[in-house]
Amino acid sequence: MKKFDVIVIGGGPGGCKSAGILKKAGKSVALIEKYEDWIGGTCLNEGCIPTKQYLDTSSYMQKKDYVQKCGLHVENMSLDIKTLKQQKDSLIAQLKSGLSAKLKGIEIFFATASFINENTINVNGEQMQAEKFIIATGSTHRPHPNLSIDKKFILSSKEIFDLEKVPKKILIVGGGAIGCEFATFFHSVGTNVTIAEFTPTLVPNEDKDVATTLEREFKKRGIDVYVNANITKHTIIDNENIEVCFATPKKEIVDTYDFILVSIGRIPNIVDLNLENAKVHVEKGFITTNEYLQTSNSNIYAIGDVIRTPALAHMAFHEAFIATNNLLSTNLHVSKQNVPFVTFCEPQVASVGKNEKMLQNEAINYRVVKNFYKTSAKAKIMGDDSGFIKLLVDTKTDVILGGVMIGHEATEMIHEVLIAIEEETTLQEISNMIFAHPTLSESLWDTSFL
Ligand SMILES: Cc1cc2nc3c(=O)[nH]c(=O)nc-3n(C[C@H](O)[C@H](O)[C@H](O)COP(=O)(O)OP(=O)(O)OC[C@H]3O[C@@H](n4cnc5c(N)ncnc54)[C@H](O)[C@@H]3O)c2cc1C
Numbered sequence: 001m002k003k004f005d006v007i008v009i010g011g012g013p014g015g016c017k018s019a020g021i022l023k024k025a026g027k028s029v030a031l032i033e034k035y036e037d038w039i040g041g042t043c044l045n046e047g048c049i050p051t052k053q054y055l056d057t058s059s060y061m062q063k064k065d066y067v068q069k070c071g072l073h074v075e076n077m078s079l080d081i082k083t084l085k086q087q088k089d090s091l092i093a094q095l096k097s098g099l100s101a102k103l104k105g106i107e108i109f110f111a112t113a114s115f116i117n118e119n120t121i122n123v124n125g126e127q128m129q130a131e132k133f134i135i136a137t138g139s140t141h142r143p144h145p146n147l148s149i150d151k152k153f154i155l156s157s158k159e160i161f162d163l164e165k166v167p168k169k170i171l172i173v174g175g176g177a178i179g180c181e182f183a184t185f186f187h188s189v190g191t192n193v194t195i196a197e198f199t200p201t202l203v204p205n206e207d208k209d210v211a212t213t214l215e216r217e218f219k220k221r222g223i224d225v226y227v228n229a230n231i232t233k234h235t236i237i238d239n240e241n242i243e244v245c246f247a248t249p250k251k252e253i254v255d256t257y258d259f260i261l262v263s264i265g266r267i268p269n270i271v272d273l274n275l276e277n278a279k280v281h282v283e284k285g286f287i288t289t290n291e292y293l294q295t296s297n298s299n300i301y302a303i304g305d306v307i308r309t310p311a312l313a314h315m316a317f318h319e320a321f322i323a324t325n326n327l328l329s330t331n332l333h334v335s336k337q338n339v340p341f342v343t344f345c346e347p348q349v350a351s352v353g354k355n356e357k358m359l360q361n362e363a364i365n366y367r368v369v370k371n372f373y374k375t376s377a378k379a380k381i382m383g384d385d386s387g388f389i390k391l392l393v394d395t396k397t398d399v400i401l402g403g404v405m406i407g408h409e410a411t412e413m414i415h416e417v418l419i420a421i422e423e424e425t426t427l428q429e430i431s432n433m434i435f436a437h438p439t440l441s442e443s444l445w446d447t448s449f450l
Pocket residue numbers: 009010011012013014015032033034035038040041042043044046047048049051111112113114136137138139157178269272273303304305306311312313314315316344
């Protein structure tokens with residue numbers, strides 16, 4: 001029987017990062033990934049990287065009208081989605097080869113792992129043992145109660161990357177980060193896009209002012225948005241289109257689409273693992289852990305989307321760092337507070353630290369300082385001055401406690417707020433700093449004078 005110091009289950013960002021740190025620490029490590037050639041997991045193969053490749057390409061089309069106004073001739077700009085797919089595949093291959101080089105020296109098995117007992121797993125019929133395990137099996141799309149994925153008319157985010165032509169008209173069910181990103185992509189490349197979101201706002205985890213601004217901006221750009229929308233019926237028409245009925249507070253909508261994208265969240269991958277054999281507890285589908293990321297079995301750690309922390313690749317990286325260091329005998333806590341949340345729609349949305357709801361719940365006195373992009377020369381140069389930067393500041397100490405942005409490059413600029421929060425920077429201290437001009441970043445500096 002093969003024996004290792006540590007077996008890492010799942011080859012996504014969390015699993016790969018953990019395996020790399022353990023190897024560097026001199027441990028014998030096995031990494032088990034369910035699918036052949038799927039190193040990098042959801043993030044690299046069907047998540048963060050392909051979506052951002054698609055969005056970056058479509059962003060040029062989105063700017064078409066503005067650059068034309070500036071004298072650039074781009075009348076016949078159109079997207080060949082097959083070529084974009086090839087480019088995406090070649091990017092993934094490139095990043096995968098870099099990742100594989102980092103994993104050199106680690107035994108990698110492509111098979112489904114399941115526990116036989118607390119220190120033995122079954123990998124393709126072969127038994128393997130380890131003193132410790134890290135579970136990083138990630139997540140998969142959350143099924144919709146009325147819309148089962150059929151890969152033709154009802155798709156999840158995974159099947160989007162198999163499209164061979166740009167659709168004419170689509171319905172996106174779910175207005176969270178993934179839904180809003182795909183809405184941006186498809187709208188930019190000429191598709192007629194409708195979003196039906198079940199809750200009262202888009203990006204429901206963000207502050208309300210951000211969500212309403214995003215809804216307004218989407219509508220302004222031509223994306224139809226319905227909130228409090230509930231799918232009631234769907235019918236395939238002539239094997240060509242799908243007709244969908246959904247109820248909204250004002251009226252019932254009945255319309256026909258090329259396909260529906262279902263993006264209503266993610267659920268942890270735990271079914272194959274036989275966790276009861278390893279005495280690992282699960283609550284509401286998520287593996288439970290303590291602050292050191294140990295499961296109910298202290299020799300087994302769990303990280304990433306499979307536990308109830310924000311389902312983000314950078315969270316999986318952070319947790320890989322915490323869990324592996326704890327396994328190697330330090331005592332680090334997972335950081336839950338200063339996690340940047342980023343949505344790469346247009347305008348981009350990002351937040352970090354405490355939001356208004358958290359501050360109100362914790363009865364912390366805070367003041368809001370809000371600066372609009374329309375005061376930014378750089379945003380105007382870039383052709384879109386929609387959105388704002390909002391900082392939440394402790395009334396007593398002037399320390400920045402949280403920040404939210406909607407607008408150009410919010411997903412980059414949010415890290416300035418992250419550092420400010422981590423360093424307990426005051427608004428006054430930001431005013432004393434020198435920010436380059438003309439930049440989007442100087443809007444943050446400007447905010448400090450409000
Ligand atoms: C469309 C989309 C866009 C996204 N965009 C972003 C973004 O821009 N930024 C961001 O931070 N996050 C983004 N995410 C989320 C991000 O992809 C996940 O948070 C991240 O991949 C989680 O990492 P992980 O290591 O926990 O799991 P995963 O990346 O899901 O990897 C888990 C791996 O475990 C394997 N596995 C499962 N069960 C077993 C088993 N029993 N045995 C062996 N192997 C198994 C799976 O095949 C998989 O490869 C996006 C997700 C999607 C779907």
